[in-house]
Amino acid sequence: MVSIKQGSIIKINLDPKQGHEQKGYRPYICLSHSVVTKYSNLAIFAPVSNTKRDYPFYVPLRDTETTGKVLLDQLVTIDFNARDYRYIEDVSDELLISLLARVKVLFEKG
Structure with missing residues (x-):
């Protein structure tokens, strides 16, 4: 089984x-x-959702087999090893860095 890491997309x-x-x-x-x-x-x-809505924390996937937008305001913590999942792909470092920079804002003092 593929090791899931930061930037991995799974179903x-x-x-x-x-x-x-x-x-x-x-x-x-x-x-x-x-x-x-x-x-x-x-x-x-x-x-990841195929929503049509635009929102600063909905980031479109680029250069991936998976389509849709990453919903950064809907983070979840999951014990994925206790669930049935399938590895799909990894996103580029460029996209991952962009996602992490945006999600960081959610945890800054407002």
């Missing part, structure tokens, strides 16, 4: 639904640093 099965999670296979991109998964069974992901 993960969130069935059975837990809490407010969406059901079924959906694409997610891993944004957490490797230190998170090294010391826990968790990783931080942002969902």
Whole structure:
């Protein structure tokens, strides 16, 4: 199995639904640093959606097989090893750096 790392896109099965999670296979991109998964069974992901809405925290994917926008304001922490998932692809370093710079704003003092 491919090692999931920062910038990896996976399709993960969130069935059975837990809490407010969406059901079924959906694409997610891993944004957490490797230190998170090294010391826990968790990783931080942002969902990918084909929404038509434009919003500063909805970033279109570029140069990927996966289509849609990364929804940076809807981060989730998932124990992906406890779920059924499939590795899809990794995004470019350029796109990953752009996503991380934008998501950082969500955690700055406002």
